[in-house]
Amino acid sequence: MQQAELERRIEELHAASFGWALSCCRRNRQEAEDVLQDVYMKILDGRARFDGRSSLKTWLFAVIRRTAAAHARRGALHDFLLARWARREPDPDRPDPHAAAEQSQAAAALIAALRTLARRQREVLELVFYHGMTVEEAAAALDLSIGSARVHYHRGKQRLLAALNGARR
Amino acid sequence: MTDERLHQAFDDLRRSEGMQAPRFERLWKPRPARRHSKLAAAVLLVAVMLTAIAVHRPEPQPSISTWRAPTDFLLRTPGQELLGSLPDLKGNAE
Numbered sequence: 001m002q003q004a005e006l007e008r009r010i011e012e013l014h015a016a017s018f019g020w021a022l023s024c025c026r027r028n029r030q031e032a033e034d035v036l037q038d039v040y041m042k043i044l045d046g047r048a049r050f051d052g053r054s055s056l057k058t059w060l061f062a063v064i065r066r067t068a069a070a071h072a073r074r075g076a077l078h079d080f081l082l083a084r085w086a087r088r089e090p091d092p093d094r095p096d097p098h099a100a101a102e103q104s105q106a107a108a109a110l111i112a113a114l115r116t117l118a119r120r121q122r123e124v125l126e127l128v129f130y131h132g133m134t135v136e137e138a139a140a141a142l143d144l145s146i147g148s149a150r151v152h153y154h155r156g157k158q159r160l161l162a163a164l165n166g167a168r169r
Numbered sequence: 170m171t172d173e174r175l176h177q178a179f180d181d182l183r184r185s186e187g188m189q190a191p192r193f194e195r196l197w198k199p200r201p202a203r204r205h206s207k208l209a210a211a212v213l214l215v216a217v218m219l220t221a222i223a224v225h226r227p228e229p230q231p232s233i234s235t236w237r238a239p240t241d242f243l244l245r246t247p248g249q250e251l252l253g254s255l256p257d258l259k260g261n262a263e
Contacts, residue, residue, distance in 0.1 A: 011193045018190040019183060029189065037196040044197070107182045129179040161175065 024068035035068045061141040113163035121156025
């Protein structure tokens with residue numbers, strides 16, 4: 001694929017990519033921007049190369065997930081060292097206050113319910129419901145077997161519905 | 170809540186987050202500033218290390234063959250010369 005064509009298609013996926021980066025970064029907007037810029041850098045300088053074995057979206061989402069995981073590892077080390085220095089405990093699930101302020105009440109309830117799920121369940125559900133992927137495509141983006149992805153999908157959906165129905169009561 | 174409501178809730182979230190997305194052009198470009206700051210940090214670190222080494226350079230150690238313990242004088246006891254030589258028994262017998 002030519003560079004110009006690749007750039008055009010990645011630009012078409014930009015909003016969805018940012019949504020997925022937000023999901024991978026526990027909805028921290030600043031971190032999601034950093035991750036997405038790192039992903040674009042990897043593509044621009046050839047460290048990440050699309051070989052056409054899957055759809056562009058599946059490949060791009062897999063790169064975003066791996067880059068976010070690397071960022072999280074570095075962030076955890078940074079938080080740990082900072083916590084030792086400041087004598088306070090790091091908080092990996094701290095939500096971004098700016099992003100939270102911009103969410104509607106329904107969206108905030110959904111995000112709160114998603115936080116109650118296991119990471120894999122949340123990722124599979126977001127890829128299917130938020131990004132319109134099939135469970136098979138979600139499995140490819142997450143490097144999971146299809147069977148495993150299906151189990152995460154069904155259990156995650158049950159827990160999510162229970163959490164949302166519980167919050168509405 | 171049903172599947173349909175779930176889809177609707179995710180659609181709402183996608184729309185709300187889609188509006189927060191930064192401009193593509195802002196992210197699709199090299200980030201030279203950070204590379205320069207990393208280089209500057211590395212240079213600063215090396216400079217600090219060199220300064221620390223220069224300031225805390227240890228004094229040259231004396232050779233082991235010339236070194237004397239500061240408590241050597243304690244080993245010099247009165248009458249030590251009697252223990253360092255043999256008595257002349259032959260001279261005394263005559």
